[in-house]
Amino acid sequence: xxxxxPKSTPPxxxxxxxxxxxxxxxxxxxxxxxxxxxxxxxxxxSPGDSTMQIVLASGNRGKLAELQSTLAPLGVxxxxxxxLGVPEAEEPHHTFLENALAKARHASAHSxxxxxxxxxxxxxxxxxxxxxxxxxxxxxxFGYPKSDANNVRALLEQMQGVEDxxxxxxxxxxxxxxxxxxxxxxxxxxxxxxxxxxxxxxxGFGFDPVMFLPAFGKTFAELPTDVKNAHSHRGQAARTMLAxxxxxxxxxxx
Ligand SMILES: O=P(O)(O)OP(=O)(O)OP(=O)(O)OC[C@H]1O[C@@H](n2cnc3c(O)ncnc32)[C@H](O)[C@@H]1O
Ligand SMILES: [Mg+2]
Numbered sequence: 001x002x003x004x005x006p007k008s009t010p011p012x013x014x015x016x017x018x019x020x021x022x023x024x025x026x027x028x029x030x031x032x033x034x035x036x037x038x039x040x041x042x043x044x045x046s047p048g049d050s051t052m053q054i055v056l057a058s059g060n061r062g063k064l065a066e067l068q069s070t071l072a073p074l075g076v077x078x079x080x081x082x083x084l085g086v087p088e089a090e091e092p093h094h095t096f097l098e099n100a101l102a103k104a105r106h107a108s109a110h111s112x113x114x115x116x117x118x119x120x121x122x123x124x125x126x127x128x129x130x131x132x133x134x135x136x137x138x139x140x141x142f143g144y145p146k147s148d149a150n151n152v153r154a155l156l157e158q159m160q161g162v163e164d165x166x167x168x169x170x171x172x173x174x175x176x177x178x179x180x181x182x183x184x185x186x187x188x189x190x191x192x193x194x195x196x197x198x199x200x201x202x203x204g205f206g207f208d209p210v211m212f213l214p215a216f217g218k219t220f221a222e223l224p225t226d227v228k229n230a231h232s233h234r235g236q237a238a239r240t241m242l243a244x245x246x247x248x249x250x251x252x253x254x
């Protein structure tokens with residue numbers, strides 16, 4: 001292409017040449033294409049996307065089912081971390097809050113999405129609140145492989161002869177917009193019951209078959225999921241979290 005330097009072609013000459021060309025071959029002026037209206041942005045965490053995605057920082061299917069059900073009214077897409085290839089996080093801390101924060105950060109860092117994590121556990125009065133944050137590995141302390149059934153078996157063995165059967169299930173939820181979010185949303189729930197002497201019921205997961213709720217005269221494992229959710233530690237925390245997310249992350253939406 002022959003490009004003339006500005007020095008050799010004065011601006012006036014260039015303009016004249018251009019106007020001559022346009023007279024001989026008139027070109028239609030293209031109409032500007034109207035831009036589509038911007039999609040409503042439901043969350044500052046996912047600009048331009050109308051459905052907010054949140055990674056659920058848990059590998060526990062029972063928790064996922066309960067949280068997905070209770071948080072459904074948010075209208076966000078909750079994606080289990082496993083489906084995004086996020087590996088399990090370390091849970092090295094002494095409190096549910098710190099472990100939930102660690103899990104949420106880990107999932108958000110790996111996925112690039114906002115995250116919700118759940119750290120839960122059983123706190124037995126006669127054991128000074130143990131096993132607490134180590135509940136998931138309880139069975140392994142006594143030489144059993146890690147599983148829900150072995151956790152229940154170990155607990156019942158350790159509580160043989162213990163008359164004070166009071167215990168609480170606790171749940172701490174943490175939500176982060178990003179791995180470095182300086183303002184995590186935190187919600188907790190707690191329910192108190194009595195540890196049975198044998199497992200009863202086949203619903204739920206974890207310690208549900210031995211968590212007896214005097215108000216119902218049943219264990220959690222005898223209650224349908226919606227009834228458990230309406231009264232459980234996780235259900236309480238999830239409803240509080242739902243309100244927090246609406247207020248802080250989705251302001252102005254119904
Ligand atoms: O850490 P993630 O991946 O979320 O899954 P996890 O099963 O390891 O969960 P936690 O670390 O919070 O450990 C909680 C333990 O308490 C049990 N648990 C949690 N919620 C429960 C519930 O609603 N009913 C009965 N047991 C529960 C659960 O089975 C675990 O053994
Ligand atoms: Mg865990």
